[in-house]
Amino acid sequence: MDYDVIIIGAGIAGLTAAIYTSRAGKNALVLETSAIGGQIVNALRVENWPGDNGISGADLMNKIYHHANEFDVKIKYEEVISVDKIDDENGTRRFVVRTEECEYSCGAIIIATGAEPRRLSTKQVKDAGDRPISYCATCDGVLYKGKPVVVVGSGNTAKHEIEYLKDIASRVYHIHHDDPIPKEAVAVFAAIGRVPATERFVDLVELDEKGYIVANEDCVTSCPGVFVAGDCRTKIVRQLVTAAADGAVAANAVVEYLN
Ligand SMILES: Cc1cc2nc3c(=O)[nH]c(=O)nc-3n(C[C@H](O)[C@H](O)[C@H](O)COP(=O)(O)OP(=O)(O)OC[C@H]3O[C@@H](n4cnc5c(N)ncnc54)[C@H](O)[C@@H]3O)c2cc1C
Incomplete structure (x- = not known):
């Protein structure tokens, strides 16, 4: 199955990226290993999400999920096991994304796999x-x-x-x-902290010594065609607003790259 972009992870970064890429007319697929919403779904109160003080993490992510549905974002519940790049003789790059269930092909990737408990x-x-x-x-x-x-x-x-x-x-x-x-x-x-969920991508993109994918505010990784958003990238503030912002920035970068 072919897509313009595959977004790995359906936390706030991945869902925001999905909204932006779908609104830009790109055929996007989100792959999520567990449940929609990512790490915030277990938080009882979020007090720093602008405009919705005190909302629970689950309610916030439910709203964002419904928002993504309005743009027909496709989501499949499959864990990404590997991503390989294939460059043809004309210099065109495609990616092969493998899960236990299936194999997908796409022109660009957004890694938004967040962090998991240490x-x-x-x-x-x-x-x-x-x-x-x-x-x-x-x-x-x-x-x-x-x-x-x-x-x-x-x-x-x-x-x-x-x-x-x-x-x-x-x-x-x-x-x-x-x-x-x-x-x-x-x-x-x-409850001893969190580590980035990036072990699947060690051979694809550069990671720092703690395992975060190296990228700055432009969400561009060391591998052309692969972008990163949210808690799994090198950054100073790991919060909902910064993850959502990354989702938008990475999606815009993907659209520019594909065009
Ligand atoms: C208890 C708690 C309370 C918090 N409270 C606040 C708060 O009040 N305000 C605030 O701003 N921030 C808060 N945060 C931080 C905030 O939750 C994160 O910054 C934000 O959720 C990061 O979003 P993300 O999309 O980058 O990653 P995540 O939310 O971690 O989402 C990543 C998704 O990727 C999926 N995934 C991982 N690997 C794969 C794979 N190989 N294949 C497919 N899918 C994969 C995961 O299952 C997950 O759903 C809190 C965090 C915790 C743990």
Whole structure:
């Protein structure tokens, strides 16, 4: 199946890119490995999305998803496993995008795969033993109603997880990364930061030492025809507004590149 552009990831960056490319008349496909909306869907309140103070992450992404639908954006639930570039003898470049289910061809790519939770250290996993490890209190907190749990981590995500769990669990222990896990806790909630979801693209584009795709505000990567948007690129502020802005910038760059 042939597309003008394939957008990898249906978080806010990917969906914004899809709206812009579709409005520009390009045949765009979005590939998403899990659910629409990306990492913000579990946030109960978003207080810095202009014009909608206090909206939940799920409601915000639902609105953006419906907005994208108005422009007939095609979305398929498939994980991208690899992207290869093919240059023909006339110098025309196409990309082959492979998922478990299918193989697609396109003229340009926008990588908008965001970030995923950083995994606990081997030592802490060993410490946890048979106790379940969760990376999302909103998803799994209810399973431990009235029971003691532990949150690992010291940043904003850890604060958010503690706040959420304190009304559900009988007690919320709080420890830092690599502290021993208290014996009393029946489940471990890990909130030790996020890492970019870019391992599929190591042979395609340049990454920095932390795994972020190297690009500046123009969202252009080291590989002509491949653009990047949102939390998976090198940048200073990783927020909804900056991810959405990247989606627009990357989409405009794709349209210019294809034309
Ligand atoms: C708990 C929490 C609270 C937050 N609160 C705020 C807030 O209040 N305000 C704010 O501005 N920001 C907040 N953020 C940050 C904000 O959520 C991110 O900056 C933003 O969602 C990044 O969007 P994105 O589209 O770049 O990536 P993501 O939202 O991470 O979306 C990437 C998508 O790509 C998909 N994907 C990954 N790999 C593949 C693959 N190989 N194939 C197909 N699909 C793939 C993922 O499943 C995901 O759906 C918060 C983040 C968290 C975790």
